[in-house]
Amino acid sequence: MQLPQFEDIISRLGKGQTWSFSGGVHPLGNKHLSNQTCTVRPPLPEVFIVPVRQHIGTDGKILVSEGDLVKKGQPLTQSSQAFAVPVHAPTSGTVIAIGDHVTAHPSGLSETCIQIKPDGHETWDSLEVSTNYTELDKRDLVAQICNAGITGMGGAGFPTHIKASGSKTVEFLIINGIECEPYITADDRLMREQSASILEGIDILTHLLCPRAVVIAIEDNKPDAFEAIKQACQSRSDIHVIAVPTKYPAGGEKQLIQILTGREVPRDGLPIDVGVTMFNVGTCFAIADAILRGKPLIERIVTVTGKAVERPGNYWACIGTPVNHLLKVAGYLSDKQSQPEVIMGGPMMGFTLNDAAVPVVKITNCLLVPADDELTHGSNERACIRCSACADACPVHLLPQQLFWHSKAKEYDKAQDYNLFDCIECGACAYVCPSEIPLVHYYRKAKSDIRVERDERNKADKAKARFEARKARLEREKLEREAKHLKAKEARLAATDNKASTSSKDKVAAALARAKAKRAEQSATADTKVDTKETAPTANDNKKAAVAAAIARAKAKKAAQQASQQGDSSPAKTADTADNTADNSADNTVTTEPPQDNVVDAQAEKKKRVAAAVARAKAKKAAQQASQQAETPPVQTPDTAGSAADNSTDSTVTTEPSQDTVVDAQAEKKKRIAAAVAKAKAKKAAQEKNK
Amino acid sequence: MSMTVALITVGLLALAFGLLLGYASIRFKVESDPLVDQIDEILPQTQCGQCGYPGCRPYAEAIANGDEINKCPPGGEATIKKLADLTGKEAKSLDASHGEEDIKKVAFIREDECIGCTKCIQACPVDAILGAAKHMHTVLTNECTGCDLCVDPCPVDCIDMVPVTTTTSSWRWDFEQTPRGDIPVKMVS
Numbered sequence: 001m002q003l004p005q006f007e008d009i010i011s012r013l014g015k016g017q018t019w020s021f022s023g024g025v026h027p028l029g030n031k032h033l034s035n036q037t038c039t040v041r042p043p044l045p046e047v048f049i050v051p052v053r054q055h056i057g058t059d060g061k062i063l064v065s066e067g068d069l070v071k072k073g074q075p076l077t078q079s080s081q082a083f084a085v086p087v088h089a090p091t092s093g094t095v096i097a098i099g100d101h102v103t104a105h106p107s108g109l110s111e112t113c114i115q116i117k118p119d120g121h122e123t124w125d126s127l128e129v130s131t132n133y134t135e136l137d138k139r140d141l142v143a144q145i146c147n148a149g150i151t152g153m154g155g156a157g158f159p160t161h162i163k164a165s166g167s168k169t170v171e172f173l174i175i176n177g178i179e180c181e182p183y184i185t186a187d188d189r190l191m192r193e194q195s196a197s198i199l200e201g202i203d204i205l206t207h208l209l210c211p212r213a214v215v216i217a218i219e220d221n222k223p224d225a226f227e228a229i230k231q232a233c234q235s236r237s238d239i240h241v242i243a244v245p246t247k248y249p250a251g252g253e254k255q256l257i258q259i260l261t262g263r264e265v266p267r268d269g270l271p272i273d274v275g276v277t278m279f280n281v282g283t284c285f286a287i288a289d290a291i292l293r294g295k296p297l298i299e300r301i302v303t304v305t306g307k308a309v310e311r312p313g314n315y316w317a318c319i320g321t322p323v324n325h326l327l328k329v330a331g332y333l334s335d336k337q338s339q340p341e342v343i344m345g346g347p348m349m350g351f352t353l354n355d356a357a358v359p360v361v362k363i364t365n366c367l368l369v370p371a372d373d374e375l376t377h378g379s380n381e382r383a384c385i386r387c388s389a390c391a392d393a394c395p396v397h398l399l400p401q402q403l404f405w406h407s408k409a410k411e412y413d414k415a416q417d418y419n420l421f422d423c424i425e426c427g428a429c430a431y432v433c434p435s436e437i438p439l440v441h442y443y444r445k446a447k448s449d450i451r452v453e454r455d456e457r458n459k460a461d462k463a464k465a466r467f468e469a470r471k472a473r474l475e476r477e478k479l480e481r482e483a484k485h486l487k488a489k490e491a492r493l494a495a496t497d498n499k500a501s502t503s504s505k506d507k508v509a510a511a512l513a514r515a516k517a518k519r520a521e522q523s524a525t526a527d528t529k530v531d532t533k534e535t536a537p538t539a540n541d542n543k544k545a546a547v548a549a550a551i552a553r554a555k556a557k558k559a560a561q562q563a564s565q566q567g568d569s570s571p572a573k574t575a576d577t578a579d580n581t582a583d584n585s586a587d588n589t590v591t592t593e594p595p596q597d598n599v600v601d602a603q604a605e606k607k608k609r610v611a612a613a614v615a616r617a618k619a620k621k622a623a624q625q626a627s628q629q630a631e632t633p634p635v636q637t638p639d640t641a642g643s644a645a646d647n648s649t650d651s652t653v654t655t656e657p658s659q660d661t662v663v664d665a666q667a668e669k670k671k672r673i674a675a676a677v678a679k680a681k682a683k684k685a686a687q688e689k690n691k
Numbered sequence: 692m693s694m695t696v697a698l699i700t701v702g703l704l705a706l707a708f709g710l711l712l713g714y715a716s717i718r719f720k721v722e723s724d725p726l727v728d729q730i731d732e733i734l735p736q737t738q739c740g741q742c743g744y745p746g747c748r749p750y751a752e753a754i755a756n757g758d759e760i761n762k763c764p765p766g767g768e769a770t771i772k773k774l775a776d777l778t779g780k781e782a783k784s785l786d787a788s789h790g791e792e793d794i795k796k797v798a799f800i801r802e803d804e805c806i807g808c809t810k811c812i813q814a815c816p817v818d819a820i821l822g823a824a825k826h827m828h829t830v831l832t833n834e835c836t837g838c839d840l841c842v843d844p845c846p847v848d849c850i851d852m853v854p855v856t857t858t859t860s861s862w863r864w865d866f867e868q869t870p871r872g873d874i875p876v877k878m879v880s
Contacts, residue, residue, distance in 0.1 A: 107862040445864040460736035
């Protein structure tokens, strides 16, 4: 379809003509209830409850802590990313609590709120005013809008600075003063009372976005507001003030674009895709307040209306004012309601509050307190008679009864095939339904179910991806480890081969030593009970031999390992030298050992051996445990653990030249330390392997 | 004569299509078993192993090979129903020997009690626990699937399974339970 061209649209708007959207309903306005009196500023409540997140997007970072004194307009949170908008202190006072409090959400769930007890002085924070905003950098101006905490005041609460910093060319800047929902008169009163400020806000937006045309749209059931804006724009030929025929939901963003420009926003698109950017009149006022007067968004007009309040009207409510405070100011008549009921928002799209302590937030435009006979609640639901009145009323060309069937039967796939998510939840279908089916209820439930399911699905996909990544990583590590072990094994084999060919003499010596050691061991165990004096020399000799053999073995093993680690760089030689040094040291220990206190020494020897064995066993166990945990047994871990244990035995053996029991006790202690070190080393090695 | 022509023509056609089909079956051969993927899509991906298989995909493969569909406690009845729809098997109630359906939970480490032994890190199937040896560990709540596998290995029992609280973003409209959260839709005219 050819979109209407800019010139056509302008000429049509000049003649006061508009397009229309299909569907829509004409509910009773009931606006006269609240739009007769001027906006009133209520007294301060006992406590303000400021939710940290009041808009679409993420929370800012909280800047205050409990007990802090804050001034009016002082930022309570800081915007840390594009979609985060700060909130400000609505008055001066003390922060008495930061924590969960029930907020303006149909679930009645709690969210993080900052509670402020007013001191009654209303001391302002220092205000930064930029009257010469045209000389400012546009980015600074946008940052100022963001820092003032301005979000869309119409209902959705989209952060304004994001819309105001668009880089695409804007043909139409549309200012939405429609306020199509029954009962609500907040924008109506604002336009009547603050038309000059609204115009200042529009000027700032015009400066930022440079649109080709500015259109202010006001529904024709608000003639006073229309006149007020028209007068304010008298000398401004560039601003078109258009009266739009009353029809619900003409105030919807996409519907209003269609009415004014004849262009339809694509279903997945944004208004900017058809060259339009739209702001609510309340948003324009807030921008003017923020830029020209330095005041952040800390108050807004709230309509308190319905037949169950004595003085329905509009109130300048600070953000964070509890609903029950406003109701008290407006004169709540409890005898008009069989059970207390307050609706936040209008009768078509609002929701019933769970708790009267809910605070007013940036998007709260109305508190409706209906008398018992004022609204129906869909409790007389009857069967659908397929009259298709809902389809005629739907402003977005959906088939509400199909959506209803599928939503009710929880056939969410089919409901999505019928474009459930294009539903704007305006409630026109439910309004016309002769069977009084609360259709929007079913859609909202279906939508929330689908959203939660989709989140769960996404989470499951993420879990799957992480699980598979982990599996792949473990597999890769296992292969790497195996390759490493293979290489080490080859190197070891090569080293032993070389040693076999070059140092057969050493080997023979080692074998001899081993044989000796074995014999010594046997005789040592056999001779311990025999007369000490007679066997003393032999025991001593045996012991010496055993020590020498053990040292030799340990050194040989160590040398072999060193050789294998060093690879091919003359492994035989290192092994040789190692063996030699081992022999030498063994000799040294043998020669330096004084033959005294043989019995004690033999016992100590035994103890030492036991300690070493225990250390080795422990190290092995640790290694095994570690390998079991990793599912893939690291082959080398026991090896290293073993060698560590060997080292420890080595060290215990070398500490041998002790003479009396005191020295022995010290040696014992040393042994223990050595064993612990060995254990720790083995564990660490195993862990490293596993990582 | 015309009979023979007809027979030959049909025969040739049959041969041509036969060749075409034969070629297509080789050319467009499906490598993996799509049924396994579909089953795996339905499973909740907690990787908890309560079904007796080491992860969701092995169980999906087992189902494709004829195993029972009621062994997944985290998925619960909803998963069994979906699996029954997909495989054409009868939807049975959950096999109690593999555990019972429970509310969604996530692991939480009491950090001052953690000794930094890394055992839970090794047990976690989705790498949702962060920490190093002898340093405190913590759970990435957003990544935790609530599989329970980290609870047993902990030598000091400092891991709790905490039920997931509903937030305003994960809340579902429920008109039976919260009639006060209802929305008005119509005005008396």
